[in-house]
Amino acid sequence: MRVLLVEDDAQLGDGLKAALKQEGYAVDWATDGEEGDLALRTEPYDIVVLDLGLPHKTGLEVLEELRKRGSDVPVLILTAQDTSKDRVLGLDLGADDYMTKPFNIDELCARIRSILRRAHGRAAPLLTHGDVEMDVAGRTVTLAGQTVEISAKEFAVLHQLLENQGRVMSKGRLEESMYDWESELESNAVEVYVHHLRKKLGKDLIRTIRGVGYVIDKEVS
Numbered sequence: 001m002r003v004l005l006v007e008d009d010a011q012l013g014d015g016l017k018a019a020l021k022q023e024g025y026a027v028d029w030a031t032d033g034e035e036g037d038l039a040l041r042t043e044p045y046d047i048v049v050l051d052l053g054l055p056h057k058t059g060l061e062v063l064e065e066l067r068k069r070g071s072d073v074p075v076l077i078l079t080a081q082d083t084s085k086d087r088v089l090g091l092d093l094g095a096d097d098y099m100t101k102p103f104n105i106d107e108l109c110a111r112i113r114s115i116l117r118r119a120h121g122r123a124a125p126l127l128t129h130g131d132v133e134m135d136v137a138g139r140t141v142t143l144a145g146q147t148v149e150i151s152a153k154e155f156a157v158l159h160q161l162l163e164n165q166g167r168v169m170s171k172g173r174l175e176e177s178m179y180d181w182e183s184e185l186e187s188n189a190v191e192v193y194v195h196h197l198r199k200k201l202g203k204d205l206i207r208t209i210r211g212v213g214y215v216i217d218k219e220v221s
């Protein structure tokens, strides 16, 4: 999952980026509103953490333009304590949630997970398919109840596929969910991770759609 963080406070941005990366997200950090806006116009994100008080373009302007373009990427806004008017405005402009500074980083991470769940129409915290179970918060994967060791990148690929069951994910889309601006893209990385995942979780879990990408089929109940 790929996060765009738009925050002009260097110390806070630095801490947030590190914490989100620790949670396994690919994180791009934009330090002003214009940079955030440009990133949102050019890259696909799974969620945006958006400060409101930003240079060049305010968070509310970024949000308003994002929704005007028809994008439904989830947005969590970060606001200073004294701006309840902005919070209301933000929610009315299409933000999904907000947090008031200073905030607890664990709570922020939990809210991000919750927003991502809801964005995919899911209330339960576990992602499942057959015998495979992913605990996004605990960052663990089990197969028939047994813990399976998987790397952070494998986790990222599996997470994207499980969260989008029934939808074919292109190789490019999977790559984008694993790599942020700073990461060096490895060639054939997606193929390699899918290969590992099949070895660990069964060869039928992930289906290759030749020339298009990969899919975990929806379970028929």
Ligand code: CA
Pocket: 007, 008, 009, 051, 052, 053, 054
């Ligand atoms: Ca700010």
